Amino acid sequence: EEQCYACKVLIDGSDVPSCKLPVSQAQGSEITTVEGLGSAATIHPLQEAFMEEQAIQCGYCVSGMIMAAQGLLNRTRYPTDDEIRAALDGNLCRCGVYERVRRAIKLRIGRPQWDPIYEMIDAPPLSNTPAPRQGLPGPLQQTPDLDAWIRINADETITVFTGKVEIGQGIKTAVAQLAAEELDVALSRIRVVAVDTELSPDEGTTAGSMSVENSGSSVRQAAAEARHHLLNLAHEELEAECTPGALA
Structure with a gap:
């Protein structure tokens, strides 16, 4: 209740948290949500600025951030840094x-x-630096069972499990594309289950900037391993003379 301001909307141009706003107080007012600022065809300039500065990470807070920023700009055309921070x-x-x-x-x-936001420094020379160890991604090390990530269903669909939350950042789409590519199947055959506490692997917290890197790499390697096993099974079943990798 009014603790994060992720639910902010504009009421007659002023940004207010909608979680505690009685409907009676909004009666007769002009209400604008983040969807009302722009559209898929015409993105609002403020939304474009957020994208340009990569100010969207996990996505949970960004709607409220944009509406609070627009409310500020409705009040003050050229706010100072202190006014931005206060708003x-x-x-x-x-x-x-x-x-x-x-x-x-x-x-x-x-x-x-x-x-620049960050100070750029030169990387140390690599001559005395040991080569990085090649291993499984952290989530795969913690949950190495293949069935925890990939399941081939009787109806020829494939279920992919991820422990990351989908809240609009496209994680489910990215994971599905990675799995389809490695399994060499149509994307339409992939079904993604995201954060089912009974089924999904425990991947800890969700961070938009790390989800594809962590969960995506785990799903990709799991899918590649699943395809490897399937090709070996097909090779044995068909008694093929070619190598398993040559099967189509």
Whole structure:
């Protein structure tokens, strides 16, 4: 209840948290949600600025961030950094991209900040650096059972399990594409189950910027291993003279 401001909407141009707003108080007012700022065909300039500055990570808070920012711009055309921070003080971001949000607002008002966020340093020479160990991704090491990630169903569909939450960032699509590519099957045959506590592997927390890297790499390797086993089984069943990898 009014703890994260992810639910902010505009009521007559002012940003308010909708979680505690009685319907009676909104009667007769103009209500704008994040979907109402723009459309798939015409993205709002503020949304474009958020994308340009990569201010969208896991995606949970971004709707409220954008609406709070638009409410600020409705009140103040050229807000200062302090005014931006004050206006978004109640908006919580687990991924910690507050600086990117500030830069996105500056970009929207035509006063972009081009100085880098991070200090760039030269990497140390590699001559004395040991080569990185090649191993399974962390989630696969923790849950190495193939059935925990990939299941081939009797109706020729394939179920893929991920422990990451889908809240609009496209994780389910990315995981499905990775599995389909490695299994060499049509994408339409893939069904993704995301964060079912009874079925999915435990992959810890969800972070938008790490989900495909962690869960995606695990699913990809699991799918490749599943295809390897299937080809070996087919090779034995068919008593093929070619190698398993040559089977189509």
